[in-house]
Amino acid sequence: MEEWLxxxxxxxxxxxxxxxxxxxxxxxxxxxxxxxxxxxxxxxVFGNRAVSAAANxxxxxxxxxxxxxxxxxxxxxxxYWNIYLTPFTAAILGFSLCSxxxxxxxIRGALLSIKRGQMLAAHSLGFTRTQTIFSVILPxxxxxxxxxxxxxxxxxxxxxxxxYMITCIELxxxxxxxxxxxxKFTEVFLLVGACYLVMTTLATLLLQxxxxxxxxxxxEHRSF
Amino acid sequence: xxxxxxxxxxxxxxxxxxSFITLVVVLxxxxxxFCLAVPLAxxxxxxxxxxRPLVAxxxxxxxxxxxxxxxxxFYFGLCTALDINxxxxxxxxxxxxxxxxxxxxxxxxxAIMSLPEGQLKAARALGMSDAKAILxxxxxxxxxxxxPGWSNEYSIILKDSAVTYALGVAEIMARTHFVATRxxxxxxxxxxxxxxxxxxxxxxxxxxxxxxxxxxxxxxxHHEF
Numbered sequence: 484m485e486e487w488l489x490x491x492x493x494x495x496x497x498x499x500x501x502x503x504x505x506x507x508x509x510x511x512x513x514x515x516x517x518x519x520x521x522x523x524x525x526x527x528v529f530g531n532r533a534v535s536a537a538a539n540x541x542x543x544x545x546x547x548x549x550x551x552x553x554x555x556x557x558x559x560x561x562x563y564w565n566i567y568l569t570p571f572t573a574a575i576l577g578f579s580l581c582s583x584x585x586x587x588x589x590i591r592g593a594l595l596s597i598k599r600g601q602m603l604a605a606h607s608l609g610f611t612r613t614q615t616i617f618s619v620i621l622p623x624x625x626x627x628x629x630x631x632x633x634x635x636x637x638x639x640x641x642x643x644x645x646x647y648m649i650t651c652i653e654l655x656x657x658x659x660x661x662x663x664x665x666x667k668f669t670e671v672f673l674l675v676g677a678c679y680l681v682m683t684t685l686a687t688l689l690l691q692x693x694x695x696x697x698x699x700x701x702x703e704h705r706s707f
Numbered sequence: 708x709x710x711x712x713x714x715x716x717x718x719x720x721x722x723x724x725x726s727f728i729t730l731v732v733v734l735x736x737x738x739x740x741f742c743l744a745v746p747l748a749x750x751x752x753x754x755x756x757x758x759r760p761l762v763a764x765x766x767x768x769x770x771x772x773x774x775x776x777x778x779x780x781f782y783f784g785l786c787t788a789l790d791i792n793x794x795x796x797x798x799x800x801x802x803x804x805x806x807x808x809x810x811x812x813x814x815x816x817x818a819i820m821s822l823p824e825g826q827l828k829a830a831r832a833l834g835m836s837d838a839k840a841i842l843x844x845x846x847x848x849x850x851x852x853x854x855p856g857w858s859n860e861y862s863i864i865l866k867d868s869a870v871t872y873a874l875g876v877a878e879i880m881a882r883t884h885f886v887a888t889r890x891x892x893x894x895x896x897x898x899x900x901x902x903x904x905x906x907x908x909x910x911x912x913x914x915x916x917x918x919x920x921x922x923x924x925x926x927x928x929h930h931e932f
Contacts, residue, residue, distance in 0.1 A: 547908050548901040549866035551880060556897045559887065563894035644773035648873060655775055662783065669784035676772040676780065683771040 486670065494661055494671060501657030502678055508571070508643050508653055509682075512578035513636050519579060520586025520632070521621070527587060528594045529616060538587070545584035551645050553577050558649040570651035574643075582639050589631030593624035626697050633690035640682050654678055714892040715899045718883075725882040726903050732799050732868045732878060737811075737861065739804030744811035749841060751812065752819050762812070769809035774870050777802045782874050799871035807864055814856035818849040851922055858915035862908045869904070879903055 527538045545553065558573040568576065597620050605615040647656040658675035662668040751762040769777075782798045793801075822845060830840035872880040883900040887893045 544901075544905075547862075547905040549869035549880070549904055551869045551872070552883075552897055552901050552904065555880075555884065556894070556901070559884075560894040560897045563892070641771075641773040644775040645870065647775065648870075655773065655779075658776070659779065662779070666787075669780065669788045672776055672780035672784050676776050679773055679776060680768070680771040684767075 486667075489665065489667065490670070490674070493665070494674060497657045497661050498654065498674060498678060501652065501654035501675075504651070504653040504657075505643050505646075505682075508574055508578065508646055508651070509640055512575050512582065512643070513639055515575070515579035516582035516639065517586055517632060517636075519583035521590055521625075523583055523587035524590030524594060524628075525616060525621070527591050529612075542584045542587055545581050546588070550577065550581050550642055551648060553581055554645060554649050570646070570649050573649055574646035574651045578639060578643065578646075581642075582635055585635045585638075586628075586632050589628045589635065590624060592631070593628035594620060596627060597623055626694075626699070629690070629694050629697065633687075633694070636690070637683050637686055640686060641679065644679070711892050711895040714886075714890045715895050718886040718890075718896060719899070721886065722879055722882055722899065722903060725877060725879040726907060728796075728876065729865070729868050729878040730907070732796070732803065732871060732876065733861070733865050735800040736803035736807055736864055736868070739800060740807030740811050740864075743804065743808035744815055745846070747808060747812035748815035748819060749846075751816050753837070753841060766809045766812060769806050774802070774806060774867055775873060777806065778871065778874055795871070795874035795876050799868070799874060799876050803864060803867060803871070806867075807860060810860055810863075811857070814853050814860065815849060817856070818852040819845060821852060822848055851919075851924070854915055854919040854922075858912050861911045861915065865907055865911065866904065 523538050523541065527535050527542070530538065554573065554577040557568060557577045558570060561568060561573075601619055601623075602615055605619045606612075610619065643653065644655040646653050647659065650656075652660070654675055658671050662671040665671070747762050747765065750758050754762070778798065781802050782793075782795060786793050786798065826844055826848075827837075827840055830844045831837070835844070868878060869880040871878060872884065875881065879900050883896050887896045890896070
């Protein structure tokens with residue numbers, strides 16, 4: 484009974500607040516990350532040599548360095564050059580840049596999997612290069628990249644817990660504060676874990692629905 | 708020499724000691740995860756009907772919750788509740804291992820399922836028991852096929868190991884933060900930490916690619932198809 488009252492009166496409101504902050508972190512980061520990832524992916528495949536080399540370097544760096552180190556660079560490192568970010572901004576910046584690097588990898592693969600003839604066919608119909616990329620190649624490639632990008636978004640939901648390490652108090656942070664006050668570490672962190680499980684499971688289902696909805700009959704990816 | 712470079716050079720031996728600890732955590736977690744993942748994968752493919760959803764449940768649970776939450780749950784929660792005294796280092800290895808087992812089991816499962824089904828039938832026809840066939844026919848091939856997926860897993864665990872800093876494991880990240888707060892040279896030091904991680908990722912991936920070449924059986928690789 485006492486446990487239940489604790490959950491109802493103290494844990495639930497705090498965790499709900501944290502949950503909301505987490506959502507506010509995840510949605511902009513996922514959106515920005517995906518958009519930037521698409522841009523970087525296109526530059527890597529269709530950019531000239533210098534541009535694609537620069538984009539490759541970006542991806543190598545951001546995939547090779549742990550996200551937690553990146554977050555520390557944005558939050559504790561940038562003040563070295565007199566740039567001060569709030570924990571919330573630093574977290575969104577870190578998440579977007581890191582997940583864009585991963586997204587671009589899936590999108591690059593998908594762009595390369597579209598047959599070259601399509602580019603030529605569009606040219607012969609009078610499309611410019613940019614028009615072809617955005618209205619012919621990308622819509623097909625995004626459908627193929629969706630499973631990979633979806634995984635990346637699920638990773639992002641879980642990695643959003645790292646925002647706590649740069650003092651942005653989201654779900655995990657609220658959990659830590661609650662647990663340190665009441666010493667109910669097991670109960671609180673099981674609840675926090677359950678919240679994340681709900682988020683990741685919901686995201687999985689939503690992404691599956693999106694994939695089904697975007698499927699074009701006759702354009703399924705077959706491995707020839 | 709600029710102050711920032713001096714700070715990095717000063718800290719370098721200390722950070723490299725940390726990278727030794729990082730590597731021990733990563734190898735321990737991957738080894739523990741491997742020992743758990745192989746039976747899980749075999750159970751999910753060949754196990755009895757009641758066992759398969761349980762493995763799927765394990766995978767869903769450990770893939771759906773962030774590492775940081777598991778670290779707090781085990782270190783501050785379960786260790787206190789069950790009254791067992793484990794060091795932060797041990798908890799880091801166990802938690803990373805449990806999570807990695809969930810991911811590794813899916814790598815192995817994919818590899819097992821990619822083998823032609825005829826192999827198991829052929830083994831049975833030669834009089835092998837199922838256990839023997841899985842142990843001596845299926846797994847040696849499946850594990851070879853899993854090496855590329857495994858090298859991805861290595862780079863993920865390596866980067867995730869930086870999160871164990873939250874428990875106070877004295878790995879690269881913890882040491883960098885410690886030196887940075889003392890010298891105020893945050894940017895150069897984190898850049899150095901990032902560089903160490905890049906080198907470790909690169910070395911590990913090269914090593915696993917070498918292993919892949921080394922254990923390849925001519926004529927049995929998937930490269931040709």
